[in-house]
Amino acid sequence: MDYLTVNVVTPNGIVYDHHARIVVARAIDGEIGILPKHAPIITPLAIDEVKVKRSDADTHVDWIAVNGGVMEVRDNLVSIIADSAERERDIDVTRAERAKMRAERRIEEAKHVENVDELKRATVALHRAINRINVSKHL
Amino acid sequence: MGASLIDIKKKIASTKKTSQITSAMQMVSGSKLNKSEETAKKFQEYAKKVRAITTHLVASQLETIDEAETLNGFETSLIEEHGLHSMLVKRPVKKTGYIVITADKGLAGGYNSAVIKQTLTMLQNDHKSQDEYVLATIGGTDTDFFKGRGMNIAYELRGLSDQPTFNEVRKIVNAATQMYSNGVYDELYVCYNHHVNSLSSQFRVEKMLPISDLDPSEAKSYEEEYILEPSEDQILDILLPQYAESLIYGAIIDAKTAEHAARMTAMKSATDNAHNIIDDLTISYNRARQTAITEEITEIVGGAAALD
DSSP: OOOEEEEEEETTEEEEEEEEEEEEEEETTEEEEEOTTOOOEEEEBOSEEEEEEESSOSSOEEEEEEOSOEEEEETTEEEEEOSOEEEGGGOOHHHHHHHHHHHHHHHHHHHHHTOHHHHHHHHHHHHHHHHHHHHHTTO | OOSOHHHHHHHHHHHHHHHHHHHHHHHHHHHHHHHHHHHHHHHHHHHHHHHHHHHHHHHHHHHHHHHHHHHHSOOTHHHHHHTOOTTTSOOOOSOEEEEEEOOSSOOSTTHHHHHHHHHHHHHHHHOSSGGGEEEEEESHHHHHHHHHTTOOEEEEEOOOOSSOOHHHHHHHHHHHHHHHHTTSOSEEEEEEEEEEETTEEEEEEEEEESOOOOOGGGGTTOOSOOEESSOHHHHHHHHHHHHHHHHHHHHHHHHHHHHHHHHHHHHHHHHHHHHHHHHHHHHHHHHHHHHHHHHHHHHHHHHHHHHO
8 A cells, every 4th residue: 555754844853754644734725635646746834733644553643733834745755844843742732822822912912003014923923822722632 | 489378279279160160161062062963963854855845846947047147147037037036036236134143152262253253354355335235143242243333233133042943043034034035135145153063163154045056956857747736936935935044044053053162162271271270380389388398497407506
């Protein structure tokens, strides 16, 4: 049986490296599922979760929170490069909750002084935090 | 013999304490250096991957640029003509951006002064006036130095931790790539000390933008066409800044590693010097003690002779 090799790499090292039967990710224009023998593709990812069904067990599913980045598929090798990414078991939930609260406060402040750039950045930060909290709930 | 025995003894004790401190600092820097080298290794994996994907994606564009450049130098119209990305194409340089990386603290031997001195010489040689360049500084030493000379600093970052994470420097690398896209400058260089090994480092000025170090021949061997979702331009808009950011982050990690190495060697030579001083002082202490004893004996002998 064919299988995929999934690599998730961040500036802080390799976060995930396993064989898989299917990978489901959310690209910026919609969800995309990758099966073995997929045609070569490059697509940017949204701040969302990546779902990996492992090849070594039928029911084993891994979740990875990715903070944007780009996915490349070629020759059954799925490479995801992102600023940061975390597996569900590595996520520090209290830190994520704190980050969420901080982002919400920043959004309020930015709205107050009508700083559009800051509002955008804070919204992205909030997305990231919520994404990590969601992914950690899969555990 | 000028100094008294007690004075020499005090001096020895204080030098010994200094040497203990410096040797402790040497060990701290040594372990930080190990950690930094590890971080750099992990980062290499990422850099390699980003580079590979970018090369696959822009191989065709790079060829067009190569052809055009051999024909007529550089041409801004390339961007419109071939739909090339602005981060790949050279444009006439009106202003140059420099990111200068030094440490926040001293006690690192010639680490800071090497970067500052060579950056300054380079700036003076390459530019006629201060309007031709903008600086962004990482670390306190260079920030204070360039500020003191009244140079315009567009961005400063202090208090970088010993093992900087990507999150810490995200702001400055984002700002740097954005300023390039907005046309604040037309070229971006990073000036820093490259870590060669724990004994030596080397001053380096690396061109980060426009992206010029990609080699299209690396991707040639692959025939199959990529599916590009949603479009090549949109992917490039995300991927190229990410690539540039990874290059800058790589330079920062490299500089940090060099800093730890420089601090370690500086502290090692400080410890060695302290030990040499202690050795010298011990000799003069023994001599002084011997002189005192001899003197006392002579006095006793003299006194005894006087009694006879």
